[in-house]
Amino acid sequence: MKNRIKKALSLKYYLNKLLEMKESPDEMAKGLALGVFIGFLPINGFQVLIAVTIAALTRVSKMAAAIGTHVTNPWTTIPVLIIDYYVGCFLLGRKACTPHVDFTSLSSLISAGKEIILPMFVGGIFLGTIFSVLSYFGIKKLLEKEATVVKNYVKSIRKHKKISG
Secondary structure (H helix, E strand, O other): OHHHHHHHOOHHHHHHHHHHOOOOHHHHHHHHHHHHHHHOOOOOOOHHHHHHHHHHHHOOOHHHHHHHHHHOOOOOHHHHHHHHHHHHHHHHOOOOOOOOOOOOOHHHHHHHHHHHHHHHHHHHHHHHHHHHHHHHHHHHHHHHHHHHHHHHHHHHHHHHHHHHO
């Protein structure tokens, strides 16, 4: 069980999954970028579903999109949402605050939700855009480099077979 958790949190594990996929580097990079963008939005519980649906509609890698949403996981969700909130408050020109919430009043809950959710979405969209662009170019370059290495390896094997055979 401990190894499964460790593997699920390992960046290397997800990177290897990307390298094993058959789609083009561009499709995988676009899928990952989409997933990273969705991963920064405060829609926990629906991120993978939304990312995979959009990936299917836009014909990018669904698996890469699902992997990209793992920017938020059980250990990073709270910090990401807090950062989303503070960045959103800054961008909206609001003072970050902790609204007093009266849990016995539905209108108080809705009001507090509006105070928190809007900055979280604004911050999430802003950060998601930045990190999705960075992840797109970073992973595309890595995948293209990997494809070149594999291609050169296959060429060298074929060349060796011609020489010896």
